[in-house]
Amino acid sequence: MYRAPNTTLIGEVLVRFSKTGDFELTLSKGPGITLLSLRQDATFAEVKGGLAGHGWSGPVDQAPSQLRGWLGLRDQFLHTPNQKTMRYAAGNETFVFRF
Numbered sequence: 001m002y003r004a005p006n007t008t009l010i011g012e013v014l015v016r017f018s019k020t021g022d023f024e025l026t027l028s029k030g031p032g033i034t035l036l037s038l039r040q041d042a043t044f045a046e047v048k049g050g051l052a053g054h055g056w057s058g059p060v061d062q063a064p065s066q067l068r069g070w071l072g073l074r075d076q077f078l079h080t081p082n083q084k085t086m087r088y089a090a091g092n093e094t095f096v097f098r099f
Contacts, residue, residue, distance in 0.1 A: 001096040002027070002051075009051075011035060013097060015077060023074040027051070040074050047071075069093040
């Protein structure tokens with residue numbers, strides 16, 4: 001689940017991450033409907049899809065403010081890899097994952 005002041009979304013999320021810190025997250029609302037695709041390592045990220053606006057790629061520390069919550073997810077997953085539920089709040093956004 002993703003919640004922001006004007007948006008609430010429940011969808012399917014595919015998360016992949018490696019021991020070297022590479023992270024991928026794909027949020028979809030059904031087969032063939034990708035809302036957000038995020039690829040990230042410790043310093044660089046690429047974000048595409050309707051929730052990302054026009055998309056963006058570049059250094060993580062230079063990310064647009066509307067993407068910072070999404071880019072904060074990598075650290076949450078890397079620090080709590082075996083959790084059955086993860087809740088993360090960034091500013092006025094809330095992310096909840098159930099595995």
